[in-house]
Amino acid sequence: MLKVRIATSRPHCVIKVDFQCAGGQLTALTGPSGAGKTTIIRALAGLEKPDSGQISLGNVTWFDSAEKKWVPARKRKLGYVFQEHTLFPHLTVEKNVGFSCSDETRVRELLEILGIAHLARKMTHMISGGERQRAALAQALASDPRVLLLDEPFSALDTATRARLREELKRLKRRLNIPIIFVTHDLAEARFLADSMITLPLQIPAAQPLGQTAEPLSAASAFS
């Protein structure tokens, strides 16, 4: 079970969330651009330290502001698909997927599952957006992650590819049996994939007289 209760301040506002996500469940983080979705997912990944709160997976604490505990990204054993489908440009698709996994059979299997086995030897600049997305997902899964973080992974794709990958992700969710956090601003996509949803409100910068701090905007409504 991934437990998240964090608050982090941005100019003029505070981003707060409090949720849990069990293995085999997908929690969607939705909200308009600038609401803080990526900030939250980066905090879960260990790339940005929140101001306060706790993050834990099972009985392992990744972040606890009260105890000043912080586990860096490299020790969290995560799969993270960045918004831009970031891949290492100096490596082939196969080497990208196997970057943190020495098991060639598993790499081969993931390439097959995601339908990109025929691209294994191609350099990443030679493949399309949809193929990059699959390669990035395969790379995230290759290291056998304990949590999967997906930051708007389908945002740059055409409608048909997007629909196909949604189906694939739904199938993968059952197979993987790990908590999946999925950032999207597409509510239909969130409803289709998610077991629970966190909707972040738009953080509107309010003019503040000097000497006053902004009122924290409350976070999350959840449904299941």
Place this chain on the structure above:
Amino acid sequence: MDTAPLLLSAKLAGVSTVLLLILAMPLAAALVFVRFPGRFLADSLVNLPLVLPPTVLGFYLLVLMGPEGLVGRAWARVSDGPLVFTFVGITLAAMIHSLPFAVQPLKTAFQKIDPRLLEMSAVLGLTPTATFFRVILPNSLGGMATSVILAFAHTMGEFGVILMIGGSIPGKTRVASIAIYEYVETMRYQEAVYMSLVLVGISYAVLLTVNFLNTRSRHA
């Protein structure tokens, strides 16, 4: 034409370039990726040899590396000999003088690396050292090549600092540029012309190579 000074210059440039690259890679990485107090000062210090007159740099190195200097005394304890007027001495001096030529292209290459690649590497479980070798260096090959070429070429033409530290001992410290200076002083102009032409050729070839590499990396 006596080829010994040219060969000595090439040997000096080769040895100092290899050592410089080993030194410059972690130094450039620290200056780009690590936030430490005094980084700004360290960065400027690395670039200081670019603007210092070689005789000034050579003078301070002579003080440091001379028999009474800190480095000279330490060297004498381990090697039982002086550091000045030796090949080791001029190699050290050439390395210090060429340091910015090796560090700057690496810094530029490191700064161009997409920070998301470094984050991704961390998320995939790599240590900062592993990230350096598996992500940063393979994506900085153009910068590394430029660094090697510029450091080599700058050392090939090294004069003032070497004259201060090494003098002109044939086979030990008499490099091409010092030989040219002596040819001119003794009015052996033809030998000066030939050796100078070789250095001009090397320098031009270096600039062509750097331009080629830069053009290629811009279109990559």
